[in-house]
Amino acid sequence: MPNPSEVKQTNKSNRLKYIMEFISEKLFLICALISVLSLFLIIGFVFFKGSNPFIADGYSFIDFIFGSDWIPSEDKYGIFPMIVASIYATIGALVIGVPIGLLTAIFLSEIAPKPIAKIISPAVQLLAGIPSVLYGVFGLAIIVPFLQNNLGLVKGQSLIAVILVLAIMMLPTIVTVAETAIRAVPKTYREGSLALGASPIGTIFKVVVPAAKSGIMAAIVLGLGRAIGETMAVILVAGNSLIIPTSLTDSVRPLTTNIALEMGYAYGTHQEMLFATGIVLFSFILILNFVLAKISSKGGK
Amino acid sequence: MNTTLERKEVKESANVEHQNDQRSVKISVRDLDLFYGENQALYQVSLDIREKEVTALIGPSGCGKSTFLRTLNRMNDLIDSVRINGDIHINGNNIYQSKDVIELRTKVGMVFQKPNLFPMSIYDNVAYGPRMQGIKNKKELNKIVEESLRGAAIWDEVKDRLKTSALGLSGGQQQRVCIARAIAMKPDVILMDEPTSALDPISTLKVEELIAHLKKDYTIVIVTHNMQQAARVSDKTAFFLNGEVIEFEQTDQIFSMPKDSRTEDYVTGRFG
Ligand SMILES: Nc1ncnc2c1ncn2[C@@H]1O[C@H](COP(=O)(O)OP(=O)(O)OP(=O)(O)O)[C@@H](O)[C@H]1O
Ligand SMILES: [Mg+2]
Numbered sequence: 001m002p003n004p005s006e007v008k009q010t011n012k013s014n015r016l017k018y019i020m021e022f023i024s025e026k027l028f029l030i031c032a033l034i035s036v037l038s039l040f041l042i043i044g045f046v047f048f049k050g051s052n053p054f055i056a057d058g059y060s061f062i063d064f065i066f067g068s069d070w071i072p073s074e075d076k077y078g079i080f081p082m083i084v085a086s087i088y089a090t091i092g093a094l095v096i097g098v099p100i101g102l103l104t105a106i107f108l109s110e111i112a113p114k115p116i117a118k119i120i121s122p123a124v125q126l127l128a129g130i131p132s133v134l135y136g137v138f139g140l141a142i143i144v145p146f147l148q149n150n151l152g153l154v155k156g157q158s159l160i161a162v163i164l165v166l167a168i169m170m171l172p173t174i175v176t177v178a179e180t181a182i183r184a185v186p187k188t189y190r191e192g193s194l195a196l197g198a199s200p201i202g203t204i205f206k207v208v209v210p211a212a213k214s215g216i217m218a219a220i221v222l223g224l225g226r227a228i229g230e231t232m233a234v235i236l237v238a239g240n241s242l243i244i245p246t247s248l249t250d251s252v253r254p255l256t257t258n259i260a261l262e263m264g265y266a267y268g269t270h271q272e273m274l275f276a277t278g279i280v281l282f283s284f285i286l287i288l289n290f291v292l293a294k295i296s297s298k299g300g301k
Numbered sequence: 302m303n304t305t306l307e308r309k310e311v312k313e314s315a316n317v318e319h320q321n322d323q324r325s326v327k328i329s330v331r332d333l334d335l336f337y338g339e340n341q342a343l344y345q346v347s348l349d350i351r352e353k354e355v356t357a358l359i360g361p362s363g364c365g366k367s368t369f370l371r372t373l374n375r376m377n378d379l380i381d382s383v384r385i386n387g388d389i390h391i392n393g394n395n396i397y398q399s400k401d402v403i404e405l406r407t408k409v410g411m412v413f414q415k416p417n418l419f420p421m422s423i424y425d426n427v428a429y430g431p432r433m434q435g436i437k438n439k440k441e442l443n444k445i446v447e448e449s450l451r452g453a454a455i456w457d458e459v460k461d462r463l464k465t466s467a468l469g470l471s472g473g474q475q476q477r478v479c480i481a482r483a484i485a486m487k488p489d490v491i492l493m494d495e496p497t498s499a500l501d502p503i504s505t506l507k508v509e510e511l512i513a514h515l516k517k518d519y520t521i522v523i524v525t526h527n528m529q530q531a532a533r534v535s536d537k538t539a540f541f542l543n544g545e546v547i548e549f550e551q552t553d554q555i556f557s558m559p560k561d562s563r564t565e566d567y568v569t570g571r572f573g
Contacts, residue, residue: 186417188413188417189419191376191379191413191417192413192418192419192479192482193419193429194376194379195374195376195406195410195483196407196430196433196482196483196486197403197404197405197406197407197433197434197486198403198429198433199403199433202433206429206433207419207429210419210420211420
């Protein structure tokens with residue numbers, strides 16, 4: 001039988017352990033709550049401010065979405081040109097960025113000899129680390145003059161310039177996520193296919209890529225998210241005209257740039273309408289995330 | 302089980318002598334050395350594999366059975382460090398001199414240790430090889446798929462679910478679909494690397510029956526760790542040890558009166 005003082009001793013140190021346990025548990029919880037809290041604060045704030053004109057001041061939400069004039073001084077707030085510009089720019093960037101990104105990912109994971117992959121892979125990852133304003137500067141210094149000179153434009157800042165910059169910016173996301181997905185395809189699939197007399201390229205496109213489908217879709221959606229939310233680089237090369245673009249060479253103003261350009265000096269309804277623009281942008285991203293979740297849960301099955 | 306085994310042995314040994322001379326050599330291996338980088342895995346392997354026979358490769362783990370098997374359809378080419386000396390002729394052609402690996406692999410099919418069906422439908426799995434060969438005609442593909450699945454004795458079990466995912470089948474069913482997938486290429490030779498090691502006894506039995514049946518049309522080389530299996534399914538057996546072929550003989554001889562004491566130790570289970 002242990003003597004009583006010993007029992008007391010262990011009880012004491014145990015109690016200390018329990019307290020430490022309790023405190024650290026709560027600490028983790030608080031840390032986790034910070035991000036959730038930030039999310040709700042941001043959403044709440046944007047929605048509160050952004051919905052005010054429609055609830056309190058009687059502006060029509062339909063006119064806001066589908067109106068084609070954005071003239072704050074005349075109390076006209078239509079963001080349709082910007083929605084169109086955002087959608088065009090994103091789709092355009094996808095059309096260019098996805099094939100290049102996927103082929104790069106396939107090359108790195110399946111075809112490239114190791115030394116070459118060892119050079120390209122970090123290069124692609126470094127591309128992800130470049131601050132977006134530098135992409136904008138690059139676009140402004142290289143792509144815009146190039147377009148201006150070669151397409152004979154008055155102004156090189158245009159939809160196509162935005163598309164090119166966004167396409168480059170989404171590359172690292174697409175490449176790294178797709179590469180990981182492709183590498184995760186079991187080796188046995190490749191062997192099975194090759195043993196059936198399929199060529200290496202045939203094996204890649206008929207077995208490996210389909211097997212990595214859900215990961216590749218995730219890569220595309222993540223790249224999409226990057227493109228639609230990008231602001232800084234886009235401001236510098238978009239031209240920012242408030243028109244519905246009808247050609248690739250038109251100067252455009254996507255949703256993000258509208259907010260960034262005017263928020264600094266806007267007040268009253270004008271400011272609230274910029275928050276409303278944020279709501280629309282946020283909805284796009286939310287839909288994308290939903291799609292992403294759907295895709296990855298399908299892939300898990 | 303023992304009695305059937307013995308009966309088979311008796312029957313075989315009666316037939317063996319005159320069969321042996323008639324059957325032509327399908328695969329002829331001469332002085333084959335194989336290196337993984339610095340490490341030699343096969344030493345001077347020479348053996349003749351006859352047409353429409355089942356040849357079993359046995360031996361302790363790591364002795365080079367899989368390595369040898371994979372030289373026959375050049376799957377070792379996938380590993381950069383592999384270097385090979387010596388000759389392998391299949392149907393009289395030196396397979397390491399020909400550049401056409403694809404042609405070789407359509408003639409020499411392979412079934413792996415673990416079923417490795419692709420994540421697509423049963424139908425698409427079996428039609429995969431023929432499609433890669435450029436066969437697009439629906440009717441023709443249907444016919445090939447049905448014939449192959451029948452040939453692999455799995456048609457009745459899957460005919461109503463051809464369009465469902467192949468990964469929904471049981472392991473044993475998957476392995477037989479893998480065999481169907483190999484047959485669909487109409488190969489001459491089928492290589493099997495421990496095809497039943499991941500299967501339950503009943504599925505194993507089904508695959509063994511299938512092998513006995515396939516022997517009529519195909520030359521089969523099978524790696525197995527299961528002595529009874531080697532005795533049951535094969536005509537000839539090669540005993541590998543440390544990358545060398547110690548003994549290559551009629552199966553009943555290997556199991557009843559091996560010439561080499563190391564073979565005897567191994568087949569009687571005295572070997573580590
Ligand atoms: N990809 C590889 N790279 C380097 N060495 C290898 C490779 N594959 C096999 N080896 C080596 O070659 C030798 C033979 O291996 P192998 O897989 O052919 O043996 P095995 O007889 O099939 O064994 P098991 O019965 O365990 O399947 C082993 O020593 C192994 O370590
Ligand atoms: Mg092996």
